[in-house]
Amino acid sequence: MPTYTLSDNDDNFTGSETADVIRGRGGNDMIDARFGDDFVRGGAGNDTIYGRDQNDTLYGDSGQDSLIGGLGNDTLYGGTGDDLLAGSQGDDEIHGGNGNDLVFLGVFEGSDRIFMDAGNDTLDGAAADSSFFASGGSGDDELRSGHANDTLDGGTGDDWAMLSNSMNHYTLTLQPGDLTLTDRSAGGTGTDTLISIENLEFATGGEDTPNTVFALGTYGGMANLTADQIESFVEFYIAYFNRAPDAVGLNFWGTAFANGTTLEQMASLFIDQPETRATYPSSMSNADFATTVYDNVLGRVADQGGFDFWVGVLDDGSVGRDQFIREILAGVRAEPPQGASPAFIAQQQADENFLESKVDIGAYFAIHKGMSDVSDASAAMALFDGSAASLNRAVDAIDDYHQDALGADGGFLLPLVGVLDDPFSA
Incomplete structure (x- = not known):
């Protein structure tokens, strides 16, 4: 397996057609790993790393890095700093590391697992059309699900699930343990499982209209x-x-x-x-x-x-x-x-x-x-x-x-299941 060690300068490096080991050092590097199951470390500096094809492992290390996985089942580690991480296609595993990180999920994502780790992080999974699991870790995080049935675990801190439709489109089902949130709108975002989420923010659709906030700490304890x-x-x-x-x-x-x-x-x-x-x-x-x-x-x-x-x-x-x-x-x-x-x-x-x-x-x-x-x-x-x-x-x-x-925008529904028997259901 070819191994490449870059300089302490701002390097622009393209990998080979096979599996590579690429190690950045100092400087703000641009690394394109290309084909093969590559292993890439950015090192110090604000690096941009493209995994491209196959199953890649990318480390941003220190600095404000951008990691883009590409095709294949990739593993991304942001490291320290405020990083941008994008899994792209495949079943990816993403670790934000320390810092206030931004994670994007694309249209052709597989079943991804995202761990935001420490910091006040943002996950934008709105484009994802496959189910994923996301953990906010510590910090005050904002998590946005995609079009399938996702699991959002806020972790510790004051965490928010960001919703793309108005409140009247949703059913929030309370039960002992985890909550579920169903988007009933046409082409909605499925049914998501919510763990350790403190707030829901529903979009209003108007620039001049504040979004609607539903605080689960005020309404979710019954x-x-x-x-x-x-x-x-x-x-x-x-x-x-x-x-x-x-x-x-x-x-x-x-x-x-x-x-x-x-x-x-x-x-x-x-x-x-x-x-x-x-x-x-x-x-x-x-x-x-x-x-x-x-x-x-x-x-x-x-x-x-x-x-x-x-x-x-x-x-x-x-x-x-x-x-x-x-x-x-x-x-x-x-x-x-x-x-x-x-x-x-x-x-x-x-x-x-x-x-x-x-x-x-x-x-x-x-x-x-x-x-x-x-x-x-x-x-x-x-x-x-x-x-x-x-x-x-x-x-x-x-x-x-x-x-x-139950219509697409018929009203916000808040049923409670698993606690009180329903005397009228067969």
Whole structure:
């Protein structure tokens, strides 16, 4: 195998038609390895190295180097410095090394493996039409997938997945472990697996319109909760707003809970939301407030004794409206008091069945289907009146909304799988 050692000057070197070993030294070298399974080191300086044909191994070493693999299954090492690395065709392995590196993947790439290593690196895989794996390593990285089903692992740091379409084109599926992101647009980028990615940035398509940022640290934590915990958040939406949750809002509150916000704190924060203030203005009497909550949660008029008690403690201020809602929800699933009459027990069971059906509707809309249109969330819940027929109508409506949402730009979908059973799927 021919071996060539270059000078300390700025060399312009072309390899042979066979496999070569080419060692650069000092200077800013231009090296074209040409044919054969070549081994090339740039050495010191800002070098440009072309592997060309066959299976090449290229080292940039120190300096701000440009490494282009060409045909074949190439291995590229950027070394220190801010390097540009391009695998081109074949099943390539790319290591950025230290520095803030830029990696390009071409149209005819094979199944590449990219390791950005240390630094704030950028991967542009938008042109790639084969699946690849990319690891950001340490640093704050920006990773852009291609047209196949890719895996993006941000590693440590504040890492971003850069998306080529607007948010309404995507389905982000949350689950215990890794996340998946599906581009539903015509000619989209497939379904990518996301690991240790902190932010998604969706393109808006307009130069004067800021891109949309979705922070997974704010919305992505609900996959680690239990089914009972998640259902308790759904109950809040029913009690406060008499609607199914919107998936984005539900995941916000679920992530807040996962990060330490208690149910008591959530109930207090819910009471001060714009939607809550619009539904229950300060001018609404406590009697009207209690009547509305009873209807939302239990679907009935309150028994007179309970109604008088709750209005009394609301009026004298010993119980706040947020605490009242929590107590009504807790009472539905509480054990009947000792000596409770058969009529009391039957009513409590009916109340539990009613609320459970509404929770199932809410979970079907926001968790299993991942939808966030508030108007649809309200309309679906309004169809339920406690009867089996109305439950079926609500489920059918949600299925119709979901079918529309699955269109190329039908809306951002955020389903959660693997945590809560779906009672309506065969």
